[in-house]
Every structure is written in structure tokens, then in C-alpha cells.
Amino acid sequence: MSEEFGLVVRFSLRDREAAVAFDELCAATLEGIKSAEPGTLSYVVHVPEGEPLVRVFYELYEDRAAFDVHESQPHTKHFLAAREQYLAGVEVTFLDVIGGKVATAQ
Structure with a gap:
């Protein structure tokens, strides 16, 4: 069993203005x-299709x-601390990793 440790976090943002500010905070x-x-x-931020x-x-x-x-x-x-002002929910x-592939830095 792998020692790797993961998680998935889903943030719902208040509105479009909050989304823009949240993306800047993420960057x-x-x-x-x-x-x-x-x-x-890995630390990757995604926007689900159809859910801006x-x-x-x-x-x-x-x-x-x-x-x-x-x-x-x-x-x-x-x-x-800063994210709270943009959120409607989280x-x-x-996740406990049991297998997969992770890219390595070149």
C-alpha cells in the first residue's frame, strides 16, 4: 500500500466576481x-465543465x-483565511491512494 496521501476539495463560489478573486488567490x-x-x-485546480x-x-x-x-x-x-469571503460552500x-501514475519533474 502506498504512503501517498490525497484529497479532493470542491469549492462553490458566491458569484462571478468572487470566482475571479478566488482564482487570483489560487494563483x-x-x-x-x-x-x-x-x-x-500534485496540486491542480480544475473548473468542471458547465459549472463556472x-x-x-x-x-x-x-x-x-x-x-x-x-x-x-x-x-x-x-x-x-482569505478564501472564506468568496465561498458559498466547500x-x-x-483519499488513501492505492495505485496510479504520478508524473515526475524532468
């Missing part, structure tokens, strides 16, 4: 994730400890 947060989190294997006010995050970490490091970062703490699903 800034992603810069911190890319530069400071080697244990974050929804964002789905897929996150995959080396292990639970890497997720804990992610949660303790200043950019993540800022995101968690659903979090934690």
Missing part, C-alpha cells in the same frame, strides 16, 4: 506551493507528513 498560493513544498506531488462557479482541487502528497507541512506554510494559511474528501 498566488500556487506560486508558494511550487517553490516551497517538495512533498506536494465551482473549483475542484486535486491534491497529492508524498505522505501525511507532507500534507501537514503544506498546511503549515504561510501561503496556505493565507489562502485558508466539500473535502480525503
Whole structure:
């Protein structure tokens, strides 16, 4: 069994203005994730087809400890505090990885 740890988060946004601001917040947060989190294997933001006010995050970490490091970062703490003003709802699903393929950096 893999030690990798993942989650899917579904954010429902209040309106189009909130969606634009939320996307800007995400872009800034992603810069911190890319530069400071080697244990974050994947952190991808999606817009489901036909749902312009929804964002789905897929996150995959080396292990639970890497997720804990992610949660303790200043950019993540800022995101968690700032996101609330844009949200109509949020659903979090934690995942235990049993198999798959993860791209590696070249």
C-alpha cells in the first residue's frame, strides 16, 4: 500500500466576481506551493465543465507528513483565511491512494 496521501476539495463560489478573486488567490498560493513544498506531488485546480462557479482541487502528497507541512506554510494559511469571503460552500474528501501514475519533474 502506498504512503501517498490525497484529497479532493470542491469549492462553490458566491458569484462571478468572487470566482475571479478566488482564482487570483489560487494563483498566488500556487506560486508558494511550487517553490516551497517538495512533498506536494500534485496540486491542480480544475473548473468542471458547465459549472463556472465551482473549483475542484486535486491534491497529492508524498505522505501525511507532507500534507501537514503544506498546511503549515504561510501561503496556505493565507489562502485558508482569505478564501472564506468568496465561498458559498466547500466539500473535502480525503483519499488513501492505492495505485496510479504520478508524473515526475524532468
